[in-house]
Amino acid sequence: MRRLLSCLPMAFACATAAAAPFAYITNQGSHDVSVIDLATQRVVATVPVGRSPAGVVASSAAGKVYVSNPDSKSISVIDMRTQAVVNTLPAGEGPVGIDASADGRWLLVADWYGQRLLAWDLHTPGRTPLVVPVGKAPAGVAAHDRLGVAFVAERDDDSVAVIDLATARVRSRVRVGTHPFALLHDAARQRIYALNVQSDDVSVVSVADLDNPRVVATLKVGKAPYGAALAAGGRLLYVTNQHDDTVSVIDADSWKPQRTLRGFGYPEGVAAFADQVYVVNWMDDNVSVLDAASGRALATIATGKNSRGFGAFIGAPLDVSPSPVR
Amino acid sequence: MQRRHLLLSLPALTLAGAASAHGPTRQKVTEKISINASADAVWARIRNFDALKDWHPAVAESPADKGNNEGSVRQLKLKGGGALTETLEAYDDTKKRYSYRAKDGGALPVTNYTSTISVAAEGSGSVVEWRGAFYRGYPNNDPPPDQNDEAAVKAVTGVYQAGLANLKKMAEAR
Numbered sequence: 275m276r277r278l279l280s281c282l283p284m285a286f287a288c289a290t291a292a293a294a295p296f297a298y299i300t301n302q303g304s305h306d307v308s309v310i311d312l313a314t315q316r317v318v319a320t321v322p323v324g325r326s327p328a329g330v331v332a333s334s335a336a337g338k339v340y341v342s343n344p345d346s347k348s349i350s351v352i353d354m355r356t357q358a359v360v361n362t363l364p365a366g367e368g369p370v371g372i373d374a375s376a377d378g379r380w381l382l383v384a385d386w387y388g389q390r391l392l393a394w395d396l397h398t399p400g401r402t403p404l405v406v407p408v409g410k411a412p413a414g415v416a417a418h419d420r421l422g423v424a425f426v427a428e429r430d431d432d433s434v435a436v437i438d439l440a441t442a443r444v445r446s447r448v449r450v451g452t453h454p455f456a457l458l459h460d461a462a463r464q465r466i467y468a469l470n471v472q473s474d475d476v477s478v479v480s481v482a483d484l485d486n487p488r489v490v491a492t493l494k495v496g497k498a499p500y501g502a503a504l505a506a507g508g509r510l511l512y513v514t515n516q517h518d519d520t521v522s523v524i525d526a527d528s529w530k531p532q533r534t535l536r537g538f539g540y541p542e543g544v545a546a547f548a549d550q551v552y553v554v555n556w557m558d559d560n561v562s563v564l565d566a567a568s569g570r571a572l573a574t575i576a577t578g579k580n581s582r583g584f585g586a587f588i589g590a591p592l593d594v595s596p597s598p599v600r
Numbered sequence: 601m602q603r604r605h606l607l608l609s610l611p612a613l614t615l616a617g618a619a620s621a622h623g624p625t626r627q628k629v630t631e632k633i634s635i636n637a638s639a640d641a642v643w644a645r646i647r648n649f650d651a652l653k654d655w656h657p658a659v660a661e662s663p664a665d666k667g668n669n670e671g672s673v674r675q676l677k678l679k680g681g682g683a684l685t686e687t688l689e690a691y692d693d694t695k696k697r698y699s700y701r702a703k704d705g706g707a708l709p710v711t712n713y714t715s716t717i718s719v720a721a722e723g724s725g726s727v728v729e730w731r732g733a734f735y736r737g738y739p740n741n742d743p744p745p746d747q748n749d750e751a752a753v754k755a756v757t758g759v760y761q762a763g764l765a766n767l768k769k770m771a772e773a774r
Binding site: 302303326328344345367368387497517518540556557580 | 625626627628630689690699701714731733740741
């Protein structure tokens, strides 16, 4: 989130004519990715990837989008300029959660069945990933903004692990709610939000001291919280509640609930750009566009089948050439 | 274990191991049926959480311990053998809709199963929508054929189609 807010305006400024940011929505039922041009809010490409794509991270710094395909045990790499798959990486037993560091160096993947974090150093292409054993059913991952540190939700252990990439080891661990699935890193506040799908709440974890992460608040949300994003300049925390068909909007400073938005269909992934929020509706096969400040629904964009968008799915290449996209 | 058609022939299926894990790919089924009867009349037939036995042809018994209150648990006994335990998660009489969650290990080859049934007006009649979300029965890679994604979708589709077809027949009967 932080990197989107800081990087994307730059991308706009240097390449307005060539590329607006895109949203990359993984469609687990149609085995492809819907690419939405946020300037026109239309699907401009549908990119076939591996089987049952779930996780996604659009790395503006790398100019690439990384998609986890749990059923083909691979990562598809999409070039943001051509909207085509340029590489496929073998990735453990069942890759799910995925993130990249803000500098585009580290690609982080949770291996659900392999019980480990896989970390590729993208600055040395071709090298095999670091392998870090973690707890049971690792799901969501988040990169720290600078320190070579990763966070992993250990869903079936009800914990979040802090991992040092330099030593490829778990540095510390914190117990959160029941079955944390998604994680969101809030760099400005030095926090991790862990979304607990079974206890229906969000654990706010202070990671100011990486050796001693601690839960500083537990925010009640709807049933089965699944995705989170910071919006409105980082002021508001949006959380999708899969089993309530709702989205909770929470003040990220006071932790006060602001509103509960209705009318979604098993909402899953969520990401924000500029003054809008994009919510992926798994049941309805579409994306809801919301006004970030008010939560008002602005538009609906049809996507592929069983859309997930699990991860930071919005990005734009930072080094766009003047040649037109596609 | 060849499963032929929905609940009628479903054997009791004991799912292996810790039920907390599940496969990586959630599946969904949505079935709709148009009925030539008012939404009020159709809802009256299905509105009670414990009324499933009155309209679903595969269900022999469906007592619920707290009626239509959230948290109410209904214990389904199936005519073909097998059982399911389902908890009411949301109930909205004005919107004619309720949602429930099944305990893992019941007579469907699924895990993490949640479902919503609703009735809406459509012209002079109504439309009933039954939708479910679930993972396959086998939580790990390389599932056996009777516990893979396709088996899960087929089983749930069968349950919904049979129930809705019978509901239509009952509601349209004179």
